[in-house]
Amino acid sequence: IxxxxxxxxxxxxxxxxxxxxxxxxxxxxxxxxxxxxxxxxxxxxxxxxxxxxxxxxxxxxxxxxxxxxxxxxxxxxxxxxxxxxxxxxxxxxxxxxxxxxxxxxxxxIDPPRPQVPDAVERCRSAGIRVVMVTGDHPVTAKAIAREVGIISYEEVIEAFNINTIETLPPNLPFAKNKAIVIHGAALRDMNDQELDRILYNFREIVFARTSPTQKLHIVEGCQRLGEIVAVTGDGVNDAPALKKADIGIAMGISGSEVSQQSADMILLDDNFASIITGVEEGRRIFDNLKKSIAYTLASNVPEILPFLAFILLNIPLPLGTYNNKIQRN
CATH class of the missing domain: 3.40.1110.10 (Calcium-transporting ATPase, cytoplasmic domain N)
Structure with missing residues (x-):
């Protein structure tokens, strides 16, 4: 088997x-x-x-x-x-x-790449929340998440069953300065409202021992909150989540053919830090595009307005009137 x-x-x-x-x-x-x-x-x-x-x-x-x-x-x-x-x-x-x-x-021992902690910190400074979804044991997942910076708070809530979730207060101040590690068994018994409450209240979240169906459920929960979701994956089981996400990112080296076909992007070097570099370049291009449009409008609008006034309101063009005066003189 x-x-x-x-x-x-x-x-x-x-x-x-x-x-x-x-x-x-x-x-x-x-x-x-x-x-x-x-x-x-x-x-x-x-x-x-x-x-x-x-x-x-x-x-x-x-x-x-x-x-x-x-x-x-x-x-x-x-x-x-x-x-x-x-x-x-x-x-x-x-x-x-x-x-x-x-x-x-x-x-x-499968240590994370040295660039990952810096990439996670750059994500956080750029307003991007990194949520860890893994099939590892919750204790292993928490240790790796703390090593790469996904968990930075000292206090971590470990939810191994639905009873822990049900006892959590529903207010945001409770979750401030706290991280949470959720076992797949607890996630299996959670309804959509409970999952949405976790995703909304906690900024640092780790899902451990998850199944492919649960990965898809997490993506749908983030989208219900109006988030733009990007998912990375390399296996056949990641295909549903990759396809459902707004941006599916498959691994180019270790990724399966099914995951690559389901994804919107393929990460050629399998390096999480490359995603952040792409985000930075994309934001820089978008910022330059806005500046270019603003400059174009600032220079072209004064030139266009006189012609619109001439066509719509029959107001003579200033340059044409000046030339006519010169010719009469």
Missing amino acids: PFSSTTKYQISIHAMEEGYCLLAMKGAPERILARCSTICTESGTQEMNDEMMEICDRACTELAEKGERVLGFADLVLDNQYTKEYPFCAEPPNFPRKNLRFVGFMSL
Whole structure:
């Protein structure tokens, strides 16, 4: 079963030399741990009790707080009926996917480009709000957002479920000088009014563990508030949001063909800072165009008005009258 942004895990089945088949699963740690009943330790396989689950959660959080992307791994020795001749099917799965053995975590460091923090600051000074929408773990997303400057406030509200959203006061002063990190589970249970309230009140927002449908929902929410929305994306799942946005920007190097066809622009170097450079150049061109039009009107209007007065009001042209006087003299 290939990885998808909906299930957030990948499954592969391997025929071992000993004659049995081994199921291997990797994906989001919380999705993997939820399917495990045992854990692999130094002393062997043990039951996954509450204490072990707490240790795993704490280890995952510690890695995520460093801005690292964490993957969970698990396996399962299949029964004798699942041999290599067994007709395994992915849709729908016809093999066990529960009571797995948790094997461990693996963390990946994918640091943001050095130009991104400066680009985010330039966006903020230009009146552009940067909202982070990612499939990463909320703790990882918050760490990366703080590293690049998307989150600058000290106080961050973490909304992992709809109950946190419902307890937030509806007024703007409450959200002043506060950032918010919203889990995909909370976003799934929010209605349009609650989403609009979050988008309107908070200036620094991070959406984590989101699905493609939720990305589209966020774009629609920003547009309901009258915002002009630009979306960046590189995967097939980003295509609906790219197409719905006022400006869809696909990655030229890592972007899929579907995302590039759905976008309005293609970022050739996959660098977020290049978008800001393009915005600056576009605003400069627009400003120069306004100055050019103002100069043209200022010089041409005095020349046009006498001719309009001559045609509409039959007032003689000043230059023509002066020439006639010279000829009579």
